[in-house]
Amino acid sequence: MAGDAGELVAALRAGDEAAFARIVQDWSRPMLTLARGFVSTQASAEEVVQETWLAVLKGIDRFEGRSSLRTWVFRILVNTAKSRGVKEHRTLPWSSIAGDEAGPGLDPALFQSAGEPYPGHWRAAPSAWPEEVAVEGSVLAGEVRRELASVLETLPDRQRIVLTLRDVLGHSSEEVCELLGISQANQRVLLHRARTAARAGIAAYVEGS
Amino acid sequence: MADLPCRQVVEVITSYLEGSLGWRERRRFEKHLRGCDACSRYLEQMRATLDVLGTVPVDTLSPEAQSTLLEAFRDLRH
Numbered sequence A: 001m002a003g004d005a006g007e008l009v010a011a012l013r014a015g016d017e018a019a020f021a022r023i024v025q026d027w028s029r030p031m032l033t034l035a036r037g038f039v040s041t042q043a044s045a046e047e048v049v050q051e052t053w054l055a056v057l058k059g060i061d062r063f064e065g066r067s068s069l070r071t072w073v074f075r076i077l078v079n080t081a082k083s084r085g086v087k088e089h090r091t092l093p094w095s096s097i098a099g100d101e102a103g104p105g106l107d108p109a110l111f112q113s114a115g116e117p118y119p120g121h122w123r124a125a126p127s128a129w130p131e132e133v134a135v136e137g138s139v140l141a142g143e144v145r146r147e148l149a150s151v152l153e154t155l156p157d158r159q160r161i162v163l164t165l166r167d168v169l170g171h172s173s174e175e176v177c178e179l180l181g182i183s184q185a186n187q188r189v190l191l192h193r194a195r196t197a198a199r200a201g202i203a204a205y206v207e208g209s
Numbered sequence B: 001m002a003d004l005p006c007r008q009v010v011e012v013i014t015s016y017l018e019g020s021l022g023w024r025e026r027r028r029f030e031k032h033l034r035g036c037d038a039c040s041r042y043l044e045q046m047r048a049t050l051d052v053l054g055t056v057p058v059d060t061l062s063p064e065a066q067s068t069l070l071e072a073f074r075d076l077r078h
């Protein structure tokens, strides 16, 4: 077991409560997001996360360190969530892209069509955003953050989960593909859809206010 | 090679940001951006969107659930 991971495992085995509290704090967010992709309600996802942590506590002595501790924990989570999803008859088609996700992400009406002078070019350039949008701590950034949180709620489940794991929680594309069992190409389609909707949400908010 | 229209530029933007465009496509994309203020602005707004996304709060386990787990830890590991 390499460096930190070994120390963490040793701390957990030794009953170091602070170490356990810290990983519960740090990892439960992505775990909950991920679990939601396999079960039908948020409450059910919470139970999956709790069940996973209990399984981790009971199994930590058997952990052999062939993968990182986090990978091991997340694998238990996905297995737990999947079997619960089966019981709940919940099936999100992670491995295929639905028809409505294959077309363009952005409204085609924003671009000139074949009969116009510059087919495929913007009818009008996107309006400029005030600089404060990206200035952390500004009033506008706060409003935009709340707006984005509500855009996230309206996204189709798969898009929301991929966007949350990637852009909100900062996981790599490799990690997300492995955890969800999807190809890079599928992940990119879902991410692209979701990012396009997120940008459009900000644009609508900024232009409307 | 035909110029990339704006409509396609906005659809490959994620591939561009993910570094998954081939070098030829990447060059076409960047060439288009140099000549197109509208798409440059779009890309800039996408980057700003990613910055704000990184600050959106995400649900975690309730404090009650967390303390239940800590109790279980005490029971099991002591």
Ligand SMILES: [Zn+2]
Pocket (backbone or CB within 6 Å): B005, B006, B009, B032, B036, B038, B039, B040
């Ligand atoms: Zn353009």
